[in-house]
Amino acid sequence: MKKSRLFIWIIVTAIVTAGITYSIVKPKEVSIAGNGDPFQKLRSTYDILQKGYYKDIDTDKLVEGAIKGMVESLEDPYSVYMDVEQAKSFSENISSSFEGIGAEIQESNGTILIVSPIKGSPAEEVGLKPKDVILKVDKESIEGLSVNEAVMKIRGEKGTKVNLVVKREGVGELNFTITRDTIPLETVYSEVIEDNIGKIQITKFSETTGEELAKSLTDLQEKKVEGLIIDLRQNPGGLMDQALAMSELFVAKGENILQVEYNNGSKEVYKSENEAAIDLPITVLIDGGTASAGEIMAAALHQSAGIPLVGEKTFGKGTVQSAESFKDTSSVKYTTAKWLTPDGTWIHEKGIEPQIKAELPAYANLPFINPEIVLKKGDSKTEVNAAQQMLKALGYEEVSVEGYFDDSTEKAVKDFQKQHKLTVDGKITGETTMKIMELIQSKLQENDTQLEKAISVLKEKM
Incomplete structure (x- = not known):
C-alpha cells in the first residue's frame, strides 16, 4: 500500500532566508494510507486543519476555497466557481436588469479585460473599449482576482461611483470614474x-x-x-x-x-x-x-x-x-x-x-475625460492629448495635438466656451468637458462610417 507523507511543521525558532522569515524545526512525520481514492489527500488535509490549526476555522469557507481552487486549476478563464452572491449576479446578467457599469469582462492570460460595454450603459458612455485591461478598481489592484471577484468589486448600487484604471493597447493607462446605473433587460x-x-x-x-x-x-x-x-x-x-x-x-x-x-x-x-x-x-x-x-x-x-x-x-x-x-x-x-x-x-x-x-x-477610440479633473495651460498628460484630438475633430483646426496644453489649446478652449455659452476661462473641466464629449458622441452617431458602409453594401443587393 502506497503512503504519502504530510509534514506538520512545529514552530520553535525563526530563520531569515532571502528576506523571508520562517519558523521551522525538524519535521514530525505523519503517514496517511492511500487506498486509490483521489480525494483521500483532500479529506486528510481538511481533518488536519480542523484539528490542528491555531484559530477557529470557518468550515464553509474552507470547503468553498477547495472547490474554487479545483476549478481554477483548470486554467480556463470561462470555468469558475460562483458563491451565492456571485451566482445571483451571474443569473441577473442573463435574465433581468441589474445595477452596475454595464460591461462584460473576462480573464485572459492572468488579466481582467473588457469584452464589450453594453449599449447605453455607463461603461459605453465613458468610453470603455473591448480588450481594455482593467488594472485597478477604486485604487486597488485586481491582479490575481477571478472574473467573479472582479465583477463583485465593480458592481454596486445605482448612483454610486467606481473608479477604474485600464490599460489600452497603443494608448497606455487611462482613468475612468463611472457612475453606476440600472442596466436594462431590453436587448x-x-x-x-x-x-x-x-x-x-x-x-x-x-x-x-x-x-x-x-x-x-x-x-x-x-x-x-x-x-x-x-x-x-x-x-x-x-x-x-x-x-x-x-x-x-x-x-x-x-x-x-x-x-x-x-x-x-x-x-x-x-x-x-x-x-x-x-x-x-x-x-x-x-x-x-x-x-x-x-x-x-x-x-x-x-x-x-x-x-x-x-x-x-x-x-x-x-x-x-x-x-x-x-x-x-x-x-x-x-x-x-x-x-x-x-x-x-x-x-x-x-x-x-x-x-x-x-x-x-479615429475619434471613436478616444478615452473618456473625467469632468472632475482640471486641464489647464502648462499641463502635459494623456487627457490633454485626448481633449486636443476631440477639439480638432469638432473643427478647431488651430489646436496642436501633442499632449501639452499650450497657447493654441487654451485659445481653442476659450473659443469653444464662447460658442457654447460656457464660462470662458480656457480650462477643460466640468461643463466644458461634458459638452466636448457630448458633441463628440453626437458627431460619431452622425458619422457612423461602419453603418454607412453596411447601408452601401445592402443597397447593392436591394
Whole structure:
C-alpha cells in the first residue's frame, strides 16, 4: 500500500532566508494510507486543519476555497466557481436588469479585460473599449482576482461611483470614474433608417432576446422595409440557445447553424428547421466587441445564408459553458465543448474577419475625460492629448495635438466656451468637458462610417 507523507511543521525558532522569515524545526512525520481514492489527500488535509490549526476555522469557507481552487486549476478563464452572491449576479446578467457599469469582462492570460460595454450603459458612455485591461478598481489592484471577484468589486448600487484604471493597447493607462446605473433587460432595438431600410441592434443574448427579435422583425415587416441591417457590434454574447433560435430565423431549413465538438471528438450539428427564413437583403455589422453568441449568429448568417459581414474582426470566443447549481444556489460554470462555425471552423482566439472591412473615425477610440479633473495651460498628460484630438475633430483646426496644453489649446478652449455659452476661462473641466464629449458622441452617431458602409453594401443587393 502506497503512503504519502504530510509534514506538520512545529514552530520553535525563526530563520531569515532571502528576506523571508520562517519558523521551522525538524519535521514530525505523519503517514496517511492511500487506498486509490483521489480525494483521500483532500479529506486528510481538511481533518488536519480542523484539528490542528491555531484559530477557529470557518468550515464553509474552507470547503468553498477547495472547490474554487479545483476549478481554477483548470486554467480556463470561462470555468469558475460562483458563491451565492456571485451566482445571483451571474443569473441577473442573463435574465433581468441589474445595477452596475454595464460591461462584460473576462480573464485572459492572468488579466481582467473588457469584452464589450453594453449599449447605453455607463461603461459605453465613458468610453470603455473591448480588450481594455482593467488594472485597478477604486485604487486597488485586481491582479490575481477571478472574473467573479472582479465583477463583485465593480458592481454596486445605482448612483454610486467606481473608479477604474485600464490599460489600452497603443494608448497606455487611462482613468475612468463611472457612475453606476440600472442596466436594462431590453436587448433588441429596431428602427427604420434611410431608403426604407430596417436596422436591428442586438446588444446581448439573454432569456428574452429571441422574443424581442421576432417582435422587431414583425414590426419592420409591417412597415414594409426593403432591406435589413443586423448590428451585432459591442455584443458580448450570452445564451447559446438564443443564438441558435435567432439564427434560424434567417437560415433556410436543413442548413447548418452550428457545430459543437466534445472532448471525445464527437460532434453535434445543429441545423435550421425553419420553413420560411426571412427573405430580405441583409447585412450584418460586427466589431472587436462581438463575442461568443454574437459570433455564433454572425458566422451562421454568413456561412449558411450568404449574408455579408461588415466592420472589424470579432473578439474570438469559441467555447461553450454550462452552469450547475448547488442547493445553496452557489454554482459552477465550466466549459463543456468547443463550438464551430457551420463549415467546422474553430474561431477561438482568432475571431471572424468581415468580408467588407470598415473602421470608425479615429475619434471613436478616444478615452473618456473625467469632468472632475482640471486641464489647464502648462499641463502635459494623456487627457490633454485626448481633449486636443476631440477639439480638432469638432473643427478647431488651430489646436496642436501633442499632449501639452499650450497657447493654441487654451485659445481653442476659450473659443469653444464662447460658442457654447460656457464660462470662458480656457480650462477643460466640468461643463466644458461634458459638452466636448457630448458633441463628440453626437458627431460619431452622425458619422457612423461602419453603418454607412453596411447601408452601401445592402443597397447593392436591394
